Amino acid sequence: GKPGARNPVFCDGLEEKMGIHGNATCVIRHEESTGWLVGEENRGLALMFVMMNEARIGVGLQGIAQAEAAYQAAAAFAKERLQGRSLTGPKNPDGPADPIIVHPDVRRMLMDSRAVIEAGRAFLFWTALQGDLAHASPDEAVRQKGNDYMALMTPVVKGFLTDKGLKVCSDALQIHGGSGFTEHFPASQYMRDVRIALIYEGTNGVQALDLVGRKLAANGGRAVMGFFAELDAFVAANQDDPALKPFTEGLADAKAKLQEGTMWLMQNGLMNPDNAGAASTDYMHLFGLTALAYMWALIAKTCQAKIAAGDTDPFYATKLTIGRYYMQRVLPDTTGHLAKLTSGSELMMALPAEAF
CATH class of the missing domain: 1.20.140.10 (Butyryl-CoA Dehydrogenase, subunit A, domain 3)
Known part of the structure; x- marks a missing residue:
């Protein structure tokens, strides 16, 4: 064909990476190369975040x-x-x-x-x-x-x-x-x-900062408050079912800790942004543990309904055992994450840079 004048973009080599060796990661060099606008001007960042x-x-x-x-x-x-x-x-x-x-x-x-x-x-x-x-x-x-x-x-x-x-x-x-x-x-x-x-x-640190710095406060906290209300509604609707007691009690406790952590961030993060940064990863894990507790509660309710209807497939009993294990052995990590995130940033930021 007739490719025309070369746009001066060069691949200078492949990176040798720790993993994902089936993926080629290249060093790209631009020498006053030409770029083309795709989409509306000044909307590139917004479009990038969709991706x-x-x-x-x-x-x-x-x-x-x-x-x-x-x-x-x-x-x-x-x-x-x-x-x-x-x-x-x-x-x-x-x-x-x-x-x-x-x-x-x-x-x-x-x-x-x-x-x-x-x-x-x-x-x-x-x-x-x-x-x-x-x-x-x-x-x-x-x-x-x-x-x-x-x-x-x-x-x-x-x-x-x-x-x-x-x-x-x-x-x-x-x-x-x-x-x-x-x-x-x-x-x-x-x-x-x-x-x-x-x-x-x-990076996951950036994800945690995004969560506590932008997502919690968006629309006056509407999203997280809606999530809390959904968890409360599930617990209220199912707390009298003895078969679901390990799940409703565990979920209620985790939600209370997540709500306490959220309130702490709202009170202390604005006062000192370092408090929000220091708490962010522990808060993200507290949130994730609570979200998975909700998933196990939903799974358990479905499994119990199947068993009550006479389904003898061991799949459901196995799920319930793993779910109870999560509540008993994994979910208690919420206590540690809450304690750490509410400790503030003072000691984390105390040493001067030259002390490291």
């Missing part, structure tokens, strides 16, 4: 997807790897040792992973539903709520789920032991590949 917010949901999905793959590999390894004997007596008496899945600490890592993955996946779908409602609902109030929730939840989906995805991948490598640190098993690749998800499309 970025969609991408942030996708990166949250990436964190959960990589966690799922790592969990599956770890669970398979734990059922096959023979090492030691169960603390309560041999479970594989005819073999030289028991599979490591009999050990409580291995179970801890597998159960922590599964409790976060399954509720995290539900949180992704639930958030995506809000986006569909924002676009397609004939009810203006529903569209507004959908838009509010999408704005509020996007930094939580991106930041919280990728932080948790890294933790799951790390635990999956730990379950593999020394073998996981080699390239004979996939655990090391999952660990390398998931790490970028905490960085690109806005």
Whole structure:
């Protein structure tokens, strides 16, 4: 063909990255090259954020997807790897040792992973539903709520789920032991590949700042107050069901802590912006833990209804066990996050830069 005059844009080389080796990252050099306006002038940043917010949901999905793959590999390894004997007596008496899945600490890592993955996946779908409602609902109030929730939840989906995805991948490598640190098993690749998800499309620290600095205050706090009201309504409607008691009590406690953290930020963040910055990551995790508690409560209600209707599929009983584990062993982390976020920024900012 006839390409015409070259626009002086050059690829100077490929980056050697820690992970995602199937993705080519290039160094691009521009030498007074020509650019073209796409779209309306002075609207580029607004249009970019449409793309970025969609991408942030996708990166949250990436964190959960990589966690799922790592969990599956770890669970398979734990059922096959023979090492030691169960603390309560041999479970594989005819073999030289028991599979490591009999050990409580291995179970801890597998159960922590599964409790976060399954509720995290539900949180992704639930958030995506809000986006569909924002676009397609004939009810203006529903569209507004959908838009509010999408704005509020996007930094939580991106930041919280990728932080948790890294933790799951790390635990999956730990379950593999020394073998996981080699390239004979996939655990090391999952660990390398998931790490970028905490960085690109806005680092998780930036997501946390976006949450506390912009999303909470938007429209007078309408989105977060609407979320609190939704949680309160669920608890009120289901608190008399004894089968759901672990879920309604856990959700009510987490919501109270999240509300306390929110009020603290509103009172102290404006007075000293460093307080908001120091609290932001703990607040994001407190929010994410509460959101996943709500997902487990919704899941549990559906499972209990299926069981009450006579469905004997063990899928539902398994879900309920994992959900109760989340409430008992994962959700208590809300206490620590609330304590840290309300401690303020004084000690965090006390040392002069040269002391580091």
